[in-house]
Amino acid sequence: MRPSTIDTNQRPFVLVWELTQACELACKHCRAEAQPQRHPDELTTEEGKRLLEEANEFGENQLVVLSGGDPLYRDDTFDLIEYGVEQGLQMTLTPSGTASLTPDRIQALADSGLRRLALSIDGATPDAHDGFRKEAGSFRQTVEAARAANEAGLPLQINTTVCAETVEQLPQLRELVADLDAVLWSVFFLVPVGRGQVLDPVPPERADRVMEWLTAVNSAADFGIKTTEAPHYRRVAIQQRRSATDKPDSDAIGRRTGITAGDGFAFVSHTGEMYPSGFLPKPAGNVRTDSLVDLYRDSPLFEELRDPDALKGKCGACEFRNVCGGSRSRAYATTGDPLESDPLCPYVPEGYDGPLPEQSPAD
Structure with a gap:
C-alpha cells in the first residue's frame, strides 16, 4: 500500500x-x-x-x-x-x-x-x-x-x-x-x-x-x-x-x-x-x-489534533498549517495547550498581528 x-x-x-x-x-x-x-x-x-x-x-x-x-x-x-x-x-x-x-x-x-x-x-x-x-x-x-x-x-x-x-x-x-x-x-x-x-x-x-x-x-x-x-x-x-x-x-x-x-x-x-x-x-x-483503534480514531484529543483549523496563534493563521501544523508536543510542553503555536518556528504569517509564542502569558 x-x-x-x-x-x-x-x-x-x-x-x-x-x-x-x-x-x-x-x-x-x-x-x-x-x-x-x-x-x-x-x-x-x-x-x-x-x-x-x-x-x-x-x-x-x-x-x-x-x-x-x-x-x-x-x-x-x-x-x-x-x-x-x-x-x-x-x-x-x-x-x-x-x-x-x-x-x-x-x-x-x-x-x-x-x-x-x-x-x-x-x-x-x-x-x-x-x-x-x-x-x-x-x-x-x-x-x-x-x-x-x-x-x-x-x-x-x-x-x-x-x-x-x-x-x-x-x-x-x-x-x-x-x-x-x-x-x-x-x-x-x-x-x-x-x-x-x-x-x-x-x-x-x-x-x-x-x-x-x-x-x-x-x-x-x-x-x-x-x-x-x-x-x-x-x-x-x-x-x-x-x-x-x-x-x-x-x-x-x-x-x-x-x-x-x-x-x-x-x-x-x-x-x-x-x-x-x-x-x-x-x-x-x-x-x-x-x-486502541477507537482511541486513535474517535478520542476527542486525537480528533482535535488532526484538525488544522483548531490550531491557535500564528500556527492557526499560517498558510502552511495543512502541511506543517507545528510541533504539538513542543506547544504542550511550553504552554500546557497542544493547540498553541510552536515556539521553535520563527515564521510569522503575513498580516498576523496576534501574540507570538514567547509572548504567551503561560511563558
Missing part, C-alpha cells in the same frame, strides 16, 4: 509501543527519564500480543516501533517481534547502544523478521556522544551495533537529537550516517520533557537554517531524512522550492513525511496509556480498558 493512500484519520503511519522505561543509560535528553528497574505494571506479554492484534486492525502493513527505555531489557521482546510479524505488522526496534546489543542478538533480530533497527548517535566523536549519553563506551558500542546490522542485512536508521549541545556536530554526523550505510537519518529537534528540560534548544532562526541545510543534504545523500517534532521542515523545503519528500520510498518502509502527534502518529506507554506522542504525555485512554 502506498503511504499517500493512507487516511490518517483512520490509522497512524507510526504506532510506537514503549515496552519498558528500564535502561542502563541516563541520557541527558531522555523523555522517559529511564532507570535501571522495570516498572511492575508494564503491559504483560499477553497484553502486548493483544495490542499487536489490535494494531493489525488498522490495516495491512501497519508500522509498529518497539521503544523504551531499552526494549531489549524485556526477555519477551523477540517473541513480541515474531508475533507482530505473524500478524502482518512491520516491526521495528529502537534499542539502547549498550554492550548487550551483541552481533548475535542483532542477527537474531534480523532472523525474527524485524524490518528496521534504529540506533541513536548524538555526537560525532566518542567524547561527545558518551558525554551526552552519560555512559563511557556507548559510542563504540553503537557503531559496532550499526556495523553488525549491516552484516545481518538489517536496514539501519540513525536517530540524532538537535539541541544547542549537538547542533555544531551535524555535518560530521551526516558523514557518519553515510559511512554506516543507514537508510534513514531521523533528526529530532528537542522537546523540553523528561530530562530534556535541562538542555538548551537551538534558537528558532538557527532551527530554520538547520532545516535548510537538511533539505540540501536530503537532495544529495543516498539515505533519506526525516525530522521529528519539527514539521516546519516541510515549510522550509517548500519555501526553498524543494520537496521534503524527495525520496519517500528510499527507507524501505515507505514512510512519508507529514505526520505529527495524533495525526499519523500514536504512542502507547509501558503501562498502556495512549498518547498522541511520547513527547505529548496527555492520555486519551488506556489500551487495557479501551480499544
Whole structure:
C-alpha cells in the first residue's frame, strides 16, 4: 500500500509501543527519564500480543516501533517481534547502544523478521556522544551495533537529537550516517520533557537554517531524512522550492513525511496509556480498558489534533498549517495547550498581528 493512500484519520503511519522505561543509560535528553528497574505494571506479554492484534486492525502493513527505555531489557521482546510479524505488522526496534546489543542478538533480530533497527548517535566523536549519553563506551558500542546490522542485512536508521549541545556536530554526523550505510537519518529537534528540560534548544532562526541545510543534504545523500517534532521542515523545503519528500520510498518502509502527534502518529506507554506522542504525555485512554483503534480514531484529543483549523496563534493563521501544523508536543510542553503555536518556528504569517509564542502569558 502506498503511504499517500493512507487516511490518517483512520490509522497512524507510526504506532510506537514503549515496552519498558528500564535502561542502563541516563541520557541527558531522555523523555522517559529511564532507570535501571522495570516498572511492575508494564503491559504483560499477553497484553502486548493483544495490542499487536489490535494494531493489525488498522490495516495491512501497519508500522509498529518497539521503544523504551531499552526494549531489549524485556526477555519477551523477540517473541513480541515474531508475533507482530505473524500478524502482518512491520516491526521495528529502537534499542539502547549498550554492550548487550551483541552481533548475535542483532542477527537474531534480523532472523525474527524485524524490518528496521534504529540506533541513536548524538555526537560525532566518542567524547561527545558518551558525554551526552552519560555512559563511557556507548559510542563504540553503537557503531559496532550499526556495523553488525549491516552484516545481518538489517536496514539501519540513525536517530540524532538537535539541541544547542549537538547542533555544531551535524555535518560530521551526516558523514557518519553515510559511512554506516543507514537508510534513514531521523533528526529530532528537542522537546523540553523528561530530562530534556535541562538542555538548551537551538534558537528558532538557527532551527530554520538547520532545516535548510537538511533539505540540501536530503537532495544529495543516498539515505533519506526525516525530522521529528519539527514539521516546519516541510515549510522550509517548500519555501526553498524543494520537496521534503524527495525520496519517500528510499527507507524501505515507505514512510512519508507529514505526520505529527495524533495525526499519523500514536504512542502507547509501558503501562498502556495512549498518547498522541511520547513527547505529548496527555492520555486519551488506556489500551487495557479501551480499544486502541477507537482511541486513535474517535478520542476527542486525537480528533482535535488532526484538525488544522483548531490550531491557535500564528500556527492557526499560517498558510502552511495543512502541511506543517507545528510541533504539538513542543506547544504542550511550553504552554500546557497542544493547540498553541510552536515556539521553535520563527515564521510569522503575513498580516498576523496576534501574540507570538514567547509572548504567551503561560511563558
